[in-house]
Amino acid sequence: MHVKSTTNSELILGAKLGAIIQDSAARTRLIENPTEVLAEVGARNDLTILADTADTVHLIIPANVDAARVAANDESYFEELGKAALGNCYYEDLPE
Known part of the structure; x- marks a missing residue:
């Protein structure tokens, strides 16, 4: 049986992204400049952002x-x- 577990670093990244998404100005900035914002929070910058x-x-x-x-x-x-x-x-x- 395979169980997917979430690492602490994934939880931290999720919390950072969650905070960005909940703040309207930060969310707009993420949508307009995803490469920069993703780099700032330590996420891969090859992600596709769909809002x-x-x-x-x-x-x-x-x-x-x-x-x-x-x-x-x-x-x-x-x-x-x-x-x-x-x-x-x-x-x-x-x-x-």
Whole structure:
């Protein structure tokens, strides 16, 4: 059985990116100049930045899918995949 664990450095990077995303000025700067901002927080600078808007939500397709769990119709795994695919796509008020 393979278990993915998160390293401390990944948690720190996630916290830094989370702080940027929550601050409107920092988020705008990340979208406009991702290479510079990613370098400042110690992230790889070859990442693609896709910013959701009220009109556009990006669906992330996981790189690896456990075919055995899909074949077994594992509902908890489908929930995990859904959370991974949608990431932080959550709106209090849905766009019209």
